Amino acid sequence: SQQGEEDPQALSIQEGENATMNCSYKTSINNLQWYRQNSGRGLVHLILIRSNEREKHSGRLRVTLDTSKKSSSLLITASRAADTASYFCATDARYNTDKLIFGTGTRLQVFP
Amino acid sequence: DTGVSQDPRHKITKRGQNVTFRCDPISEHNRLYWYRQTLGQGPEFLTYFQNEAQLEKSRLLSDRFSAERPKGSFSTLEIQRTEQGDSAMYLCASSTRTSGSLRQYFGPGTRLTVT
Numbered sequence: 001s002q003q004g005e006e007d008p009q010a011l012s013i014q015e016g017e018n019a020t021m022n023c024s025y026k027t028s029i030n031n032l033q034w035y036r037q038n039s040g041r042g043l044v045h046l047i048l049i050r051s052n053e054r055e056k057h058s059g060r061l062r063v064t065l066d067t068s069k070k071s072s073s074l075l076i077t078a079s080r081a082a083d084t085a086s087y088f089c090a091t092d093a094r095y096n097t098d099k100l101i102f103g104t105g106t107r108l109q110v111f112p
Numbered sequence: 113d114t115g116v117s118q119d120p121r122h123k124i125t126k127r128g129q130n131v132t133f134r135c136d137p138i139s140e141h142n143r144l145y146w147y148r149q150t151l152g153q154g155p156e157f158l159t160y161f162q163n164e165a166q167l168e169k170s171r172l173l174s175d176r177f178s179a180e181r182p183k184g185s186f187s188t189l190e191i192q193r194t195e196q197g198d199s200a201m202y203l204c205a206s207s208t209r210t211s212g213s214l215r216q217y218f219g220p221g222t223r224l225t226v227t
Contacts, residue, residue, distance in 0.1 A: 042218040088154050092214055100216060102154030
């Protein structure tokens with residue numbers, strides 16, 4: 001079963017705009033990760049944020065984590081057409097860190 | 113390229129047939145995971161190995177599914193008596209535990225179509 005849900009399910013923006021995706025999860029975690037998946041392909045790891053961190057940056061990506069609300073957000077700044085993909089958050093389970101539980105994903109379309 | 117590889121990339125089979133998929137992880141990774149992904153959904157955990165030991169199996173993994181990692185290197189996932197509901201993308205990932213974090217490296221997946 002999925003750990004939680006992502007919002008929105010789909011997002012369409014123009015190149016240069018920012019894209020924000022939200023993820024909610026259900027159980028306590030050690031860390032939360034974001035992955036990108038291009039159509040019909042495998043997943044690529046983007047960024048990991050630990051449960052004791054509140055914000056993390058990597059290039060054009062900014063991730064926040066609010067463990068009190070069991071939610072995270074991924075911000076992609078200055079989007080490009082190449083950012084078109086599905087984005088998934090994934091969590092471990094606090095007392096079982098050996099598997100990832102994925103959300104339902106946000107499908108991002110960036111128009112040139 | 114030393115990433116995770118999967119073979120075949122696509123498989124079309126008739127209902128009732130058996131299929132086997134192979135995954136070659138990154139060579140120094142001792143953990144190997146199988147996930148299943150249906151259209152429009154996120155990947156769902158199936159099973160994972162630490163070296164050759166299968167440590168956890170999901171309830172999704174019915175008796176028709178079996179996975180092995182005989183020498184702690186590559187892994188195979190076999191589905192017996194396939195059903196149309198088995199149609200999905202089967203993803204393999206590998207990792208090595210580092211400081212408690214579990215970044216996983218995914219292969220390109222095997223897309224199974226059961227007709």
